[in-house]
Amino acid sequence: MTRTLKVGIVGWGAIGRVVGTALAGQDVQGAELTCVVDNRPLGEAAPAPQVPFEEAVERCDLIVEAAGQGVVREWAERVLTSGTDLLIASTGALTDDELAKRLLAAGPGRVYFTGGAVGGLDLLQAVRHLGPLEDVHLTTTKLPSTLEQPWMDEELLARMRSATxxxxxxxxxxxxxxxxFPKSTNVAASVALAVGDLDAVRVRVVADPGATRTRHVVEASGTHGAYRFEVAHAPDPGNPATSQVVPYAVLRSLAALAGRTGQIL
Known part of the structure; x- marks a missing residue:
């Protein structure tokens, strides 16, 4: 008899709510929602007990990170050394070389990441074995309000806010x-992880007041071929910085892990 994967979700926001509700509704065969971790009191809003992070790690086979890069930096290594597996949605945290090395070396828990809002990663992972991709570009276009950051100066903010x-x-x-852009450009890290080189991927971030959809264009080429992927997603209504499709990419990864535990996605 196949063992049911006990899953804990960290973060009850735009991603976590969709993933947790689907798990609680038994939409992912072979996986169940065991608990939720969030620094806000959720009460009856969560369909599983809300517990501290330490307890979630003890109770679960797999932790789903849906709360941002800070959680990955603070908790990922501890999750893995405890023997619990980890599925990372905020792949931007893995642009920290030292952190990435520590996570790959940690165990016995295994670390996985989901591609989220971009496609074609499996192909990029495959073709890199033919030789390096010499020219890789990603252009991400979003609404200006979703890209505003504390480090921006007044001139840049004014240009974004007044843009036509x-x-x-x-x-x-x-x-x-x-x-x-810790909440808006995890796609850049996902592409780089697939390509195998953070510095090889050139990224442009574009603010467009007419961007009713979040757009990602990936262009890559090498001696063995040329590749282009373009996706345009509806943003999440509650959190426009996140594409509406992201939690469903997480659910797809969970379904694969529940059925083929241990395979890299």
């Missing part, structure tokens, strides 16, 4: 950009 068309907010590598 697209405005480039930042250009850099997949190592640089997710740190500056």
């Amino acid at each position: 068309g697209p405005v480039e907010v930042m250009a850099g590598t997949a190592r640089d950009v997710p740190v500056k």
Whole structure:
């Protein structure tokens, strides 16, 4: 008889609520919601007991991180060394080389990540074995309000808020950009993880007041081929910084883990 995967969710926001509700409704065969971790009192809003992080790690086979890069930095290594597996949604945290190395070396728990709002990662992972991708670009376009950050100066904020068309907010590598936009550019890190090189992925972040959908365009090429992927997602109504599809990408990863535990997604 196949063992049911006991899942704890960290973060009861736009991602966690959808994932947790689906698990509680037994929508993912072979997985069940065991508990929820959040720093806000949820009361009856959560369909499973709300517990401290330490207790969740003890009770669960797998922790789903749906609460931001800070949680990954603070808790990921402890989750893995306890023997519990971890599924990371906030892949931007893995642009920290030292953290990524520690997580890969930690165990006996296993670490997984989900691609979230971008497609084509499996193909990029495959073709990199033919040789390095020499030219990789990602352009992410979102509503200006979802990209505002505390580090921005008044001039940039004014340009974004008064824009009538697209405005480039930042250009850099997949190592640089997710740190500056911790809730908005995890896609950059996901592409870089698939390519295998944070510095090889050039990223442009664009604010567009007409962006009714969040758009990600990935372009990659090498001696073995050229690849282009474009996705345009409806933003989550409650949290426009997150695409509405992200929790369903997490659920897909959970379904794969419940059925084929231990395989890298």
